Amino acid sequence: MKKFLKITGISLLTIGLAACSVTKESANEQTEQSSDPTIQVLASFYPMYDFTRNVVGNEGNVELLMPAGTDSHDYEPSAKDMAKIQEADAFVYNNENMEMWVPAIESTLKEGDVTIVKATEGMVLLSGDEEHDHDHEHDNEEGHSHELDPHVWLAPSLAIKQVASIRDQLSRAYPEKKAAFERNAAAYLEKLQSLDDSYQSAFKNAKQTHFVTQHAAFGYLALEYGLTQVPIAGLSPNEEPSAARIVELKHFVEDTGIKTIYFEENAKDSIAKTLATEAGVDLSVLNPLEGLTQEQMDRGEDYISIMEQNRDA
Structure with a gap:
């Protein structure tokens, strides 16, 4: 509306001379006439x-x-x-x-x-x-x-x-x-x-409240629904965990009986796959919704449908 209204009723000469000087007041006046x-x-x-x-x-x-x-x-x-x-x-x-x-x-x-x-x-x-709460070596970290x-x-x-x-x-x-x-x-x-409501119901009496994710994107979800997120890496999906962290997580998965490790379709998933293989558990997608693919958007998927998939995963 703003840019369209600034042009309405103005001559080409005026545009050439005053494209950068249209005041907020004149834009408001043109809004009423648009x-x-x-x-x-x-x-x-x-x-x-x-x-x-x-x-x-x-x-x-x-x-x-x-x-x-x-x-x-x-x-x-x-x-x-x-x-x-x-x-x-x-x-x-x-x-x-x-x-x-x-x-x-x-x-x-x-x-x-x-x-x-x-x-x-x-x-x-x-x-x-x-x-x-695990340590990362950030000295050479990009991003x-x-x-x-x-x-x-x-x-x-x-x-x-x-x-x-x-x-x-x-x-x-x-x-x-x-x-x-x-x-x-x-x-x-x-x-x-x-x-x-469906999230509240799904996790109200959950037997397994811990879940391992590729990166620490689900802290608010965990807090709101009584779960505990255990991230492989930090807040950025490009963050690389140390070898010691992978060993630590392998033992954690085995000790807590976790059956699934969650990865993201649109990010590097090699670490999650390695951990799942070493721990002998399944892999499943947990979508952080930071960017849907064009294919997903063309299929009509949206925030609610993806979050329903996350809940069911």
Whole structure:
């Protein structure tokens, strides 16, 4: 809406002379005259995209910034991506512990009248080291480190809070669309509540409460549903465990009677496969939902369907 409205009713000469000087006031005036009230919303990675599109509905166009199958931990926006963000009316992201590049561009986006929506606004996050007490040698480690665990969306009970936060922040930014946002969100929150209820029921009397994962993405899920996550590596899927850690986990799996080790389809799974082979247990997929493949999206899979698969696994 923002960029479209800035062009409406302006001559080509005016565009050439004043493309960079349209004021917020003139944009607001043109908003009232526009026949296209939809907003353009960009969401950082898949869960934020799915949450946002279920809030916005027909009130706007919601696009996904990161390409399907992208490792969101290592993603850095290109110049083209930055242009897309600046062209949007609103940008929705999880938090700066996942999208670590957002703080560096936040002031630029605000100056460009881009509404910034942080989905974990006001939520208390787990420490980045809270889920794994083993030691890692970080001196030669590549990629990012996490001060806090960003994987909030993997607990349906907390996904509910994220959707409500997205709804409320967008409603404040676009009060004329508040009723529609609330209506859309209510329908989606009902589905998320059913998902949460199914998780509560599935794990209420679980005999085995420990589960071994490829990386420490499921700390919130474990905390919310009375489980204990035992990660092979840390918060990044690219983190490599030491040989001593593999031996330690092998003994742990044998001692606790764990029958399955969980790996991720879209990340390196060689370590998980090695551990499963050495411990003589099965392998199964546990999807962190950091990025669906294009094939999954084409099949119509979404946050709820993938989280149902995770529950059943």
